[in-house]
Amino acid sequence: MKIAVMPGDGIGPEVTREAVQVLEALSLPGLTLFDADVGGMAYKRHGHPLPQETLTMARESDAVLFGAVGDPDCDGLARHLRPEQAILGLRKELELFANLRPAKVFPGLEHLSPLSPEKAAQIDMMFVRELNGDVYFGDKGTRIGADGSQEGWDMMSYSEKEVTRIAHVAFRTARAGDDKNRVTSVDKANVLETSQVWRDTVIKAAAPHPDIALDHMYVDNAAMQIITNPGAFGVILTGNLFGDILSDLASAAVGSIGLLASASMGERQSAHGTFGLYEPIHGSAPDIAGQGKANPMATILSAAMMLRHSFGLEAEAARIEAAVAGALADGIHGGDLGGTHGTQAIGEAVRERL
Ligand SMILES: NC(=O)C1=CN([C@@H]2O[C@H](COP(=O)(O)OP(=O)(O)OC[C@H]3O[C@@H](n4cnc5c(N)ncnc54)[C@H](O)[C@@H]3O)[C@@H](O)[C@H]2O)C=CC1
Ligand SMILES: CC(C)CC(=O)C(=O)O
Numbered sequence: 001m002k003i004a005v006m007p008g009d010g011i012g013p014e015v016t017r018e019a020v021q022v023l024e025a026l027s028l029p030g031l032t033l034f035d036a037d038v039g040g041m042a043y044k045r046h047g048h049p050l051p052q053e054t055l056t057m058a059r060e061s062d063a064v065l066f067g068a069v070g071d072p073d074c075d076g077l078a079r080h081l082r083p084e085q086a087i088l089g090l091r092k093e094l095e096l097f098a099n100l101r102p103a104k105v106f107p108g109l110e111h112l113s114p115l116s117p118e119k120a121a122q123i124d125m126m127f128v129r130e131l132n133g134d135v136y137f138g139d140k141g142t143r144i145g146a147d148g149s150q151e152g153w154d155m156m157s158y159s160e161k162e163v164t165r166i167a168h169v170a171f172r173t174a175r176a177g178d179d180k181n182r183v184t185s186v187d188k189a190n191v192l193e194t195s196q197v198w199r200d201t202v203i204k205a206a207a208p209h210p211d212i213a214l215d216h217m218y219v220d221n222a223a224m225q226i227i228t229n230p231g232a233f234g235v236i237l238t239g240n241l242f243g244d245i246l247s248d249l250a251s252a253a254v255g256s257i258g259l260l261a262s263a264s265m266g267e268r269q270s271a272h273g274t275f276g277l278y279e280p281i282h283g284s285a286p287d288i289a290g291q292g293k294a295n296p297m298a299t300i301l302s303a304a305m306m307l308r309h310s311f312g313l314e315a316e317a318a319r320i321e322a323a324v325a326g327a328l329a330d331g332i333h334g335g336d337l338g339g340t341h342g343t344q345a346i347g348e349a350v351r352e353r354l
């Protein structure tokens with residue numbers, strides 16, 4: 001089991017270190033970890049945010065554990081050299097088109113949510129976000145508009161092929177998950193042609209999945225209902241942009257962005273299972289980087305997702321998740337949850353409970 005570890009920028013190395021130590025504490029036979037440079041730090045060392053050696057290492061691994069990229073020092077660079085291109089490039093080059101982002105309140109931890117305990121207890125949704133298309137990957141540029149002022153433009157598009165493959169992932173995820181058997185497809189079909197193609201295609205893709213209830217919701221309404229009626233959602237199927245935004249929103253309903261993990265999957269099989277990239281949903285948090293304040297739980301939970309999805313190690317994944325839930329129940333809370341525990345203390349608390 002070969003894992004490429006890509007800590008990246010800001011709090012990335014801090015949270016990744018704790019997750020790696022959790023994996024090491026499990027003493028899994030045959031586990032080997034290799035570090036690779038990504039993001040702003042890779043740009044500074046190699047002149048590119050996603051060096052060829054890093055991409056090669058990812059291709060030769062069974063899974064990638066990714067921290068975060070993003071560095072305010074690099075915000076003035078040409079777009080193709082910015083740190084964020086590293087994660088976009090990995091997702092695209094490795095054809096990781098399906099991003100799974102579970103948003104769930106662990107039983108007994110409803111008090112971490114800003115919602116009422118009754119509402120918080122209902123939060124158990126899985127985002128299935130398309131990751132290789134949408135406005136993030138369309139042509140873009142700047143030009144002088146008709147009024148003589150500069151304007152920026154970004155092309156949004158989805159093809160039937162792209163939508164069909166992610167829709168099938170969503171239906172299969174709904175079937176394998178809890179008993180809700182429900183997919184809510186989120187779009188903006190009342191305004192966008194991209195979304196109309198999305199919606200029509202999702203309806204067609206639903207045909208072989210008659211056991212799964214499908215409904216459709218506009219993204220603005222979805223943002224509202226995730227807060228007011230979280231129990232209505234099982235799987236939320238959506239595009240790259242809307243999924244990015246709504247999953248941060250859902251993390252706030254759970255309690256903190258420092259708690260939400262993710263898996264990015266494609267179709268490539270390794271000797272151990274399906275290749276995937278695993279990362280917290282948050283970014284490099286430059287406002288708290290280097291202070292030992294970041295909550296590593298999202299990255300630790302991403303490592304658990306890796307054991308489950310790329311290595312079929314369900315029991316070990318559940319062990320990590322139980323240790324995180326136990327630490328939270330015992331009041332091990334980072335600043336993001338109003339507590340005082342630092343990154344290392346949280347990592348140690350999780351390892352003690354494995
Ligand atoms: N996958 C990736 O590598 C991502 C990278 N980014 C990049 O990260 C940089 C910062 O972006 P922001 O919009 O500020 O989003 P962010 O997710 O880095 O931070 C948003 C807020 O949440 C807090 N936060 C995030 N993770 C936390 C954790 N583990 N523990 C405690 N608090 C946490 C931060 O301190 C900040 O106040 C940018 O350069 C952005 O492009 C953003 C999202 C994803
Ligand atoms: C940094 C972006 C490329 C992506 C993002 O915010 C995300 O995937 O959550």
Ligand SMILES: [Mg+2]
Pocket residue numbers: 244245248281
């Ligand atoms: Mg995001």
